[in-house]
Amino acid sequence: MYDFKPAADADLGEVYRDLCAAADALTAGEPDAVANMANVAALLWEFLPDLNWAGFYRVGPAKDGGADELVLGPFVGRPACIRIPFGKGVCGTAAESRAAQLVEDVHAFPGHIACDSASASELVVPVLRDGAVIAVIDLDSPTPARFTEADAEGVTALAALLSDRV
Known part of the structure; x- marks a missing residue:
């Protein structure tokens, strides 16, 4: 049995x-x-308090054969949007820009995709392999401004670790 938890x-x-x-x-x-x-x-769900969604969107082919898009991957939380085009919402913006998106108020983010109406803030970090986005790590919280630059740095380090494992 695994029992990974941070010290209190x-x-x-x-x-x-x-x-x-x-x-x-x-x-x-x-x-x-x-x-x-x-x-x-x-692990994200266990280690990070005050989340209502934690998981991945993977880069995959569009259903219609068009440009790649983000496709729902493993996660913990309520059911979520299955497909997100690059450039749409927080996840799509992170994928298109290949940069972390730290959003204090998702309701103020232009084009936010509301999969869970309880979400108030979001952190999305791209997972890059050889400079290309292969997935994004998505964290949502019901608390406004839940995520900090330290969270973005920590999740970016995690994404780098996973770049050849996902």
Whole structure:
């Protein structure tokens, strides 16, 4: 049985170091990307308080054969939008720009896609391999301004670790 949890008195830097170490332990040597994303989504849920959604969108072909888009991957939370075009919403913006999106108020974000009306803030970090987006890590919270630059840095480090594992 796995029991990964941060220390109760850990500062945010330590939480993300422990999260990355746990993700490394669970994904090292495992070639199945879906299994790795599922375990990491569960770790995010366990390690980070005040979330209502944590998981992945993977880059995949559009249903109509058009340009690639984001396709729902393993996650923890309420049912979510299945497909998101690049450039649409917070996730699509992160994928198109290849840059983290730290959104204090999703309702003020132009073109926000509301999969869960309880979400108030969001952090989306692209997972890059050889400079190309292969997925995004998406975190939602019901609390406005829940995420900080330290969260963005921690999730970016996690995304770098996962770049050849998902």
